[in-house]
Amino acid sequence: MGQGDITILYGSETGNAEEYARYLKHTLGTYRLKSTLSSLDEFPLKKLITDTAFLIIICSTTGQGELPRNAKKFMKFILKRKLPNDLFQHLYLTTFGLGDSSYSKFNYAIKKIHTRMTQLGCQELSPRSEADEVSPEGVDGFYVEWEAQVVQSLLKFFPNTTKLEEASVPMPQFKVTISNHGIETNGDVASQVKFSEDDSINIGTVVENKRITSQDHFQDVRDFKIKSEDLQYLPGDTISLYPCNHDQDVEALLEVQPHWAQIADRPLLIKNAPHIEGGIVKNLTLRTLLKYHLDIMSIPRRSFFALLWHFCDSSTEDGQREQEKLKEFGSFEEPEDLYDYANRPRRSILETILEFQNNLVIPIAYILDLFPLIKPRFFSIASRPSASEVEIIVAIVEYKTIIRRIRRGLCTRWLKSLQPGDEIRFSIQKSSFSYSENKPPIIMVAPGTGIAPMKSVIDEVLHENTEQELYLFFGCRFQEKDHLTESFWQAEYPNLHIFNCFSRDKGYKYKYVQDGLFDQYKLIGKLILEENAKIFVCGSSGKMPQQVKITFSEILKKYNSITIEEAQRYILQMEDNGRYKEDAW
Amino acid sequence: MSRILLLLHPTVVTDQHLVESIKQDIKLKHENFTLEQQIIDRVTRGEVELFRDSYNEIRYINPNSPEYLEMPLSLIQLFYNVLQSDGKLYGDLPKDQDLDVLLTGFVIEDGVWIKPRPVETVLLKKKSTGEAKKKLPSFKKLNAAVTSSPPELTDGLSSPPTEEDEEVSIKRKLDQTKLSYFSDDDSDSDNDVDSFIDENELITQTKMDGLIIPKKCELPNGKRRKKACKDCTCGLKELEEEEADTQRTLQDSILGKMAQSATMEAIKIEERLKAKVQFREEDLSEIDFTVQGKTGGCGSCSLGDAFRCDGCPYLGLPPFKPGEVVTLDGFGEDI
Numbered sequence: 036m037g038q039g040d041i042t043i044l045y046g047s048e049t050g051n052a053e054e055y056a057r058y059l060k061h062t063l064g065t066y067r068l069k070s071t072l073s074s075l076d077e078f079p080l081k082k083l084i085t086d087t088a089f090l091i092i093i094c095s096t097t098g099q100g101e102l103p104r105n106a107k108k109f110m111k112f113i114l115k116r117k118l119p120n121d122l123f124q125h126l127y128l129t130t131f132g133l134g135d136s137s138y139s140k141f142n143y144a145i146k147k148i149h150t151r152m153t154q155l156g157c158q159e160l161s162p163r164s165e166a167d168e169v170s171p172e173g174v175d176g177f178y179v180e181w182e183a184q185v186v187q188s189l190l191k192f193f194p195n196t197t198k199l200e201e202a203s204v205p206m207p208q209f210k211v212t213i214s215n216h217g218i219e220t221n222g223d224v225a226s227q228v229k230f231s232e233d234d235s236i237n238i239g240t241v242v243e244n245k246r247i248t249s250q251d252h253f254q255d256v257r258d259f260k261i262k263s264e265d266l267q268y269l270p271g272d273t274i275s276l277y278p279c280n281h282d283q284d285v286e287a288l289l290e291v292q293p294h295w296a297q298i299a300d301r302p303l304l305i306k307n308a309p310h311i312e313g314g315i316v317k318n319l320t321l322r323t324l325l326k327y328h329l330d331i332m333s334i335p336r337r338s339f340f341a342l343l344w345h346f347c348d349s350s351t352e353d354g355q356r357e358q359e360k361l362k363e364f365g366s367f368e369e370p371e372d373l374y375d376y377a378n379r380p381r382r383s384i385l386e387t388i389l390e391f392q393n394n395l396v397i398p399i400a401y402i403l404d405l406f407p408l409i410k411p412r413f414f415s416i417a418s419r420p421s422a423s424e425v426e427i428i429v430a431i432v433e434y435k436t437i438i439r440r441i442r443r444g445l446c447t448r449w450l451k452s453l454q455p456g457d458e459i460r461f462s463i464q465k466s467s468f469s470y471s472e473n474k475p476p477i478i479m480v481a482p483g484t485g486i487a488p489m490k491s492v493i494d495e496v497l498h499e500n501t502e503q504e505l506y507l508f509f510g511c512r513f514q515e516k517d518h519l520t521e522s523f524w525q526a527e528y529p530n531l532h533i534f535n536c537f538s539r540d541k542g543y544k545y546k547y548v549q550d551g552l553f554d555q556y557k558l559i560g561k562l563i564l565e566e567n568a569k570i571f572v573c574g575s576s577g578k579m580p581q582q583v584k585i586t587f588s589e590i591l592k593k594y595n596s597i598t599i600e601e602a603q604r605y606i607l608q609m610e611d612n613g614r615y616k617e618d619a620w
Numbered sequence: 621m622s623r624i625l626l627l628l629h630p631t632v633v634t635d636q637h638l639v640e641s642i643k644q645d646i647k648l649k650h651e652n653f654t655l656e657q658q659i660i661d662r663v664t665r666g667e668v669e670l671f672r673d674s675y676n677e678i679r680y681i682n683p684n685s686p687e688y689l690e691m692p693l694s695l696i697q698l699f700y701n702v703l704q705s706d707g708k709l710y711g712d713l714p715k716d717q718d719l720d721v722l723l724t725g726f727v728i729e730d731g732v733w734i735k736p737r738p739v740e741t742v743l744l745k746k747k748s749t750g751e752a753k754k755k756l757p758s759f760k761k762l763n764a765a766v767t768s769s770p771p772e773l774t775d776g777l778s779s780p781p782t783e784e785d786e787e788v789s790i791k792r793k794l795d796q797t798k799l800s801y802f803s804d805d806d807s808d809s810d811n812d813v814d815s816f817i818d819e820n821e822l823i824t825q826t827k828m829d830g831l832i833i834p835k836k837c838e839l840p841n842g843k844r845r846k847k848a849c850k851d852c853t854c855g856l857k858e859l860e861e862e863e864a865d866t867q868r869t870l871q872d873s874i875l876g877k878m879a880q881s882a883t884m885e886a887i888k889i890e891e892r893l894k895a896k897v898q899f900r901e902e903d904l905s906e907i908d909f910t911v912q913g914k915t916g917g918c919g920s921c922s923l924g925d926a927f928r929c930d931g932c933p934y935l936g937l938p939p940f941k942p943g944e945v946v947t948l949d950g951f952g953e954d955i
Contacts, residue, residue, distance in 0.1 A: 080802050081799055081802045084795050084798045084799055084802070085795060085799070110819065111816070112802075114816040114817050114819055115801075115815060115816060115817075116684060116688050116814070116815050116816060116817050117629070117630070117631045117684060117801070117815065118801055119631070119683050119684070119685075119801075120685050122798055122801060143823060146822065146823055146826040147819050147822040147823065147826075149826065150822040150823075150825050150826045150827075151817075151819075151822055154825075162830045162831060162832050163830075163831060163832070164831055164832035164833070165831055170834070172834040172835075176834030176835070177832065177833065177834050179834070180832050180833070180834050180835065181832045184832060356923075356927070357926075360926050360927065364926075375930075376925060376926055379860070379864075380864075380925075380936065382925075389938075390924045390925065390926060390938070390939060391924075391926075435864075435868070436864055436936070437864050437867040437868060437871070437935050437936035438925075438936045439868075439871065439936055439937065611820075
């Protein structure tokens with residue numbers, strides 16, 4: 036068994052599973068155990084045969100028991116019936132799942148993966164674990180115990196390895212160096228930036244970037260129209276956008292790492308470059324890498340600190356104190372401190388480095404190991420299918436924490452700055468939502484920007500000019516301020532029924548979408564039970580999707596005089612048959 | 621002269637070793653025969669046409685585990701049709717479809733499907749068929765690894781290698797066979813719903829014993845869990861938000877002249893003023909514990925949030941030194 040035989044794969048929707056995978060790689064590194072880290076879908080699976088003896092999978096469960104987006108291709112592969120039972124007989128496996136036990140399909144993704152991989156011959160490396168986010172111990176509690184067992188089991192296979200001196204840094208996986216060849220580029224790149232080919236990418240031009248909430252409303256919601264060519268999409272599909280950092284943020288980082296500033300525009304070389312969704316920038320320099328690919332505005336995670344403290348010069352008293360603090364943030368000893376410092380105030384990586392700038396000298400070689408990559412952002416398409424235009428509806432994310440500088444979402448901040456005529460790159464993802472087969476009535480529940488995919492469905496049905504019945508329950512705060520649907524459909528359509536719910540307007544009939552639904556229980560019950568209606572719920576995750584589902588169960592109970600359990604079972608069946616679709620973020 | 625049809629599941633085709641060993645076995649059992657070889661998919665898709673009543677024997681090789689051997693009725697019927705009377709079907713056959721098999725007209729003997737003669741000729745027993753029957757057990761033995769689970773990929777390893785070199789080469793060969801499952805050019809049939817197992821079935825098969833669970837969470841007495849749960853309903857989240865608001869008010873009192881409140885309007889004013897705060901010694905003495913003579917000084921306020929205490933009025937502000945200029949637009953951006 037060679038040292039390169041440990042593979043850590045993750046399936047991660049929000050980045051949590053990826054963070055634990057990164058941390059595990061780091062921990063193994065401190066035992067001189069080299070490992071390969073990748074998302075499940077980006078890893079060339081042949082390497083499970085040729086380059087892997089120990090396989091560690093960390094995967095979260097999203098939505099209704101679904102796999103994260105970057106684990107779906109992997110799952111599809113292992114589900115192939117033709118795979119022989121001893122395909123992975125040579126592998127020692129352990130898995131770690133991240134889930135939330137308040138959802139009925141708790142940790143389904145990792146259960147499926149683990150069971151199938153065992154069927155395909157994997158042997159046990161160490162016991163698996165299913166972490167529960169809402170347990171008092173949190174995911175950390177599960178992880179710490181599980182990691183200890185993984186390390187212990189691996190050490191049995193590598194009896195000669197020893198723990199690294201605490202101060203030494205493990206080698207970088209993606210080594211970045213400055214090329215000795217090539218010409219220094221002009222620092223200002225925005226006009227001529229090119230990306231390596233990725234055939235899933237479409238190039239489009241911004242046609243419109245319009246605020247559709249009133250100026251005095253707290254939230255800025257934008258309606259974006261993008262012009263392009265040869266587009267193919269259906270209602271329910273999403274597009275992904277590739278945001279980038281603002282120049283002044285990149286500049287601020289370069290300023291506090293003076294050894295970077297000198298070489299910021301020289302060509303870079305990357306050993307074992309990671310796969311970057313949407314393609315990598317062509318004229319690769321430190322500046323372009325930072326601007327287009329490294330998420331310096333994201334919240335620093337534990338694995339970031341676990342590597343960063345090595346780069347803190349501890350030769351002075353100040354330096355020593357700072358290094359100790361960074362090291363503490365990088366460990367599991369005081370998790371609350373890290374949470375209070377980074378997560379709760381939504382502090383960015385950039386701000387963290389600025390705070391510790393006096394003693395930090397970060398080697399170029401490690402930047403790809405240290406900084407997370409900018410991930411594409413997904414938006415539901417709001418326009419009806421068109422080959423030449425696509426429309427999205429985006430709420431600009433801005434809020435305050437104890438840090439005085441306003442927090443802004445990387446992507447929405449970038450989007451807000453886009454002007455008509457600007458070129459953007461995007462790609463389109465298919466969804467499983469089918470609205471048209473047999474033309475059933477559709478009940479749509481859409482608070483806020485959840486309206487986007489509904490708009491696509493409604494526009495398409497109206498365009499088809501069929502008699503398919505549409506029932507939209509739209510929710511927002513004020514009739515006068517964020518009533519998004521108002522600008523969409525001015526005319527009356529006999530088959531489009533809109534129920535508005537305004538949560539902050541005094542005296543309005545319905546406050547929340549749940550109120551509207553429940554008040555209309557006769558209509559809803561009949562549509563579901565007698566007319567085979569489909570339900571489509573979209574909006575921000577959290578309480579809303581669960582509350583709405585409870586409301587539907589209560590409606591069925593009341594309408595049909597059945598028990599709540601029977602009603603819940605019926606809803607569950609609807610989910611399994613694709614009649615109840617939830618799209619929450 | 622016997623006509624024999626060797627039907628291979630697509631996954632076997634690349635395993636030359638296995639196919640050869642089966643052919644060898646056929647040779648051992650028959651003296652005079654013709655052998656045809658087909659891939660099952662081509663037959664079921666109708667790309668290859670087989671003729672009625674043609675074969676004395678069919679061997680079907682499918683490396684999937686027993687629970688995945690299920691055959692559509694149409695395929696059982698096809699087997700029946702292309703066999704001659706007394707013809708036999710051997711190999712990796714489903715064990716749980718006997719009823720379908722019998723209804724099609726087969727007779728099942730020791731796991732072998734036999735197409736009986738039409739009733740009127742049953743009386744004319746021929747002894748020649750006995751030959752194949754006798755050899756049946758030996759077929760099974762030789763191919764034990766084929767018919768049992770796990771399937772035959774590892775078959776090459778079952779004969780103990782005499783030298784290390786050989787072991788290496790077998791391993792390489794085995795790897796190569798395995799790698800064939802990862803090829804990207806999957807045929808269309810791979811996208812049939814039937815070629816995937818139902819992932820929901822996996823849930824019921826998941827073993828839930830021996831999972832690692834955390835050591836019991838023991839928060840020190842009186843200390844609440846600091847982080848509010850996702851979807852918090854107990855009020856901790858509101859409490860946290862309140863704390864954040866309080867903190868901003870505290871900051872505001874420090875920044876007094878610059879920002880009276882945390883409203884957007886005040887923020888715009890700050891923007892215009894390009895706010896810079898000068899911490900003078902007397903400002904600090906009012907709120908800063910670091911100034912000598914004040915009790916409870918922790919000495920950390922000026923070091924930045926990472927070092928500040930819970931409830932420190934400076935939380936959320938940049939690090940500073942007494943007398944140093946603190947720029948609120950420190951990152952060249954509006955506040």
